[in-house]
Amino acid sequence: MGKAELTRRTMLAGMGGSVAATFAATGIAAAAEDSVHDSRAQDLLRRMTTEEKLGQLQQLTWNGDTGPGGGQNAEVERRARDGRLGSVLNIYGAANTNALQRIAVEESRLGIPLIFGFDIIHGFWTTFPIPLAQAASFDPAVAVSDAAVSAKEGRSNGVHWTFAPMMDVTREPRWGRIAEGSGEDPYLAARFAAEKTRGYQGSDLAAADRVAACAKHFVAYGGAEGGRDYNTVDVSESRLRNLYLPPFQAAVAAGAATVMASFNTVSGVPGHGNAHTLTEILKRQWRFGGFVVGDYTGVREMIKHGFAEDDADAARLALNAGVDMEMVSTTLSDHGRELLAAGRINPRRLDDAVARVLRLKFRLGLFDRPYVDEKAEIPGPADPARAASRAAGARSMVLLKNDRAVLPLRRPFGSIAVVGPFADSPDLHGTWAGPGKKFPAVTVLQGVRAAAGQAVVRHARGVDPEGKDGSGIGEAVAAARASDVTVVVVGEPSNFSGEAKSRSDIGLPGVQPELIRAIARTGKPFAVVLVNGRPLSIGGWLDAAPAVLEAWHPGIEGGNAIADVLFGAVNPGGKLPVSFPRAAGQLPIHYNHENTGRPYDPNDPYSSYYLDLPNGPQFPFGHGLSYTTFDVGAPALGRDRVSVRELRGGGTVEVRVPVTNTGDRDGDEVVQLYLHDRVASIVQPVRKLRGFQRVTLRAGERAEVRFALTGEDFGFWTNRPEGEFVIEPGAVDLYVGNNSEGGHKVTVTLT
Numbered sequence: 001m002g003k004a005e006l007t008r009r010t011m012l013a014g015m016g017g018s019v020a021a022t023f024a025a026t027g028i029a030a031a032a033e034d035s036v037h038d039s040r041a042q043d044l045l046r047r048m049t050t051e052e053k054l055g056q057l058q059q060l061t062w063n064g065d066t067g068p069g070g071g072q073n074a075e076v077e078r079r080a081r082d083g084r085l086g087s088v089l090n091i092y093g094a095a096n097t098n099a100l101q102r103i104a105v106e107e108s109r110l111g112i113p114l115i116f117g118f119d120i121i122h123g124f125w126t127t128f129p130i131p132l133a134q135a136a137s138f139d140p141a142v143a144v145s146d147a148a149v150s151a152k153e154g155r156s157n158g159v160h161w162t163f164a165p166m167m168d169v170t171r172e173p174r175w176g177r178i179a180e181g182s183g184e185d186p187y188l189a190a191r192f193a194a195e196k197t198r199g200y201q202g203s204d205l206a207a208a209d210r211v212a213a214c215a216k217h218f219v220a221y222g223g224a225e226g227g228r229d230y231n232t233v234d235v236s237e238s239r240l241r242n243l244y245l246p247p248f249q250a251a252v253a254a255g256a257a258t259v260m261a262s263f264n265t266v267s268g269v270p271g272h273g274n275a276h277t278l279t280e281i282l283k284r285q286w287r288f289g290g291f292v293v294g295d296y297t298g299v300r301e302m303i304k305h306g307f308a309e310d311d312a313d314a315a316r317l318a319l320n321a322g323v324d325m326e327m328v329s330t331t332l333s334d335h336g337r338e339l340l341a342a343g344r345i346n347p348r349r350l351d352d353a354v355a356r357v358l359r360l361k362f363r364l365g366l367f368d369r370p371y372v373d374e375k376a377e378i379p380g381p382a383d384p385a386r387a388a389s390r391a392a393g394a395r396s397m398v399l400l401k402n403d404r405a406v407l408p409l410r411r412p413f414g415s416i417a418v419v420g421p422f423a424d425s426p427d428l429h430g431t432w433a434g435p436g437k438k439f440p441a442v443t444v445l446q447g448v449r450a451a452a453g454q455a456v457v458r459h460a461r462g463v464d465p466e467g468k469d470g471s472g473i474g475e476a477v478a479a480a481r482a483s484d485v486t487v488v489v490v491g492e493p494s495n496f497s498g499e500a501k502s503r504s505d506i507g508l509p510g511v512q513p514e515l516i517r518a519i520a521r522t523g524k525p526f527a528v529v530l531v532n533g534r535p536l537s538i539g540g541w542l543d544a545a546p547a548v549l550e551a552w553h554p555g556i557e558g559g560n561a562i563a564d565v566l567f568g569a570v571n572p573g574g575k576l577p578v579s580f581p582r583a584a585g586q587l588p589i590h591y592n593h594e595n596t597g598r599p600y601d602p603n604d605p606y607s608s609y610y611l612d613l614p615n616g617p618q619f620p621f622g623h624g625l626s627y628t629t630f631d632v633g634a635p636a637l638g639r640d641r642v643s644v645r646e647l648r649g650g651g652t653v654e655v656r657v658p659v660t661n662t663g664d665r666d667g668d669e670v671v672q673l674y675l676h677d678r679v680a681s682i683v684q685p686v687r688k689l690r691g692f693q694r695v696t697l698r699a700g701e702r703a704e705v706r707f708a709l710t711g712e713d714f715g716f717w718t719n720r721p722e723g724e725f726v727i728e729p730g731a732v733d734l735y736v737g738n739n740s741e742g743g744h745k746v747t748v749t750l751t
């Protein structure tokens, strides 16, 4: 292909912008809208009894059997009829939700409609790639695409409110819920949190294709010690505000309608009873006007935490700390009346919580249109939705390694072997797949067969996802020997990810590594495709594999998306949103670490390292290859000196970065901008991401990406409990490149 005409295109990269400014604008807009709904809510509130008020703060699960002997649905209907229920989760279907809604609206005294919540995490009928995969696209539009399809499908099935986006920053691949978030970086997670919130909510929550969002889990859930779910989190105020809170602040600034409290303690105080986080930060400092829902029985679990005496005490602590609605446990609706009478909860706090819930119901249009149109119900994944999921899946994949250009598979294909436990497995939805998991995902074998045309495609499972039986490896080896190239599809079952799914060993389960090594011993070309919900330790077989494609759990169209990348219909452009460790023993390992007083030095035995591991991750945050090559050039600064005062006043520093596609095919590169404040009153990470832009360039094309850094980027939160954001004078190094290591460095001096 001849060199394309060099063109200069300048793209202004998103962000670097001030969340505060966005926040203020959105806050004002939301406040205006809320004043309309607020007056309706206050009017209704004045007519409610104490029982009805407490009822609005109660959410129960449908089809659950949490009560003694089950039979939960009868209890749900009874409370709805009595006007003692505010919300129900885990019910869907237009007819089902309408039937329950009619009881609340037409049989209770005040006819207050219920709000129906559901975990639509990455798809309702049409499962999209898991959120961690979406983050790997470094393109928030991927998350918006998921949210728009999900909201449309969910709302048409009677769901008003999704418990998403999950935005827990984490450095813990052992934690099964790493699959649900956007990885280890707060800036990337904040971008995805804000955009996905907007994608679910749109500009009118009453619209038939929108749902209320829920920023979860507030807060620092991803910091669980040992990566063991629900475990203790002890965190400094500065780490809380610099690492865990930014995605939530961005989601609130984007207008998130609700926030969900987290199960974990935050420095000794459970998330459900933490007035510092729920009231001081979220409601007072951020002026959050929506409502806080507890997590599933999270209020009552404060007893087990050793924070509440009993149910009544748990209810008191939760409401007073800032929880507005209780999920499934019933401590507040059971004991609220006695707590009020004893003056242990404040009636104004109760009214405030009820008003927050009612305001959202008005915003959703539930009083005006409480029922969903059963004729408009979307019954399953439609082709356009599948196409969107397929595109999202391919765009989220990360090419980790590609020696000798094994990929893309080249025509004429001759013969291809597709082997491994996930080669012909429909288990590609990932965790929290919702109702969509009843539709089998397109398998890799199906995708390869559809793309390979006349080629001979052989299949052999080889081994199971788990277990020690390697007796099938010979059949897979035979298929590889008989074929020109082999695709080895390995990874984790979907149920290895998600809630209460922590792993102590993050290697490929079972004898999958043995399968890879056996295929390598044939000497024939092959590529490994990983389908997994977390970073894995893959060093044991990595050297034996010439090419490795990280496909994550790619969703309902997974096999087609993987084939699109394997055959080059899509040139992979994703990057790692989380570091890949060499071993679990190396955790936590992440790019945005402190330097320490004794940073690793190969010439200094008294520096920070492991005796039995090379230093650094297997693959760093931001890593990802392409089928072409790129050059990210030296950045140019609009200025290399700027005063703190000017930055506080809204001043910016422009950074212009040239990027060239130096290869022979079109492709995507993610230009990344990192910042390091060399000397600060709180030690700063050696790098922190403060800008990224995914660009598509034709072969030979050159472009320029521009970033505008603001005070928000240069500053940081201190350990002051009331919250203190500072920008300090001194030298700040900027790094630009296509991952979190290396790159070009320039320095800005803050005066």
Ligand code: GLC
Binding pocket: 089, 119, 163, 216, 295, 296, 499
């Ligand atoms: C679960 C999860 C939360 C989910 C909720 C409702 O325990 O922690 O993320 O939204 O319960 O299913």
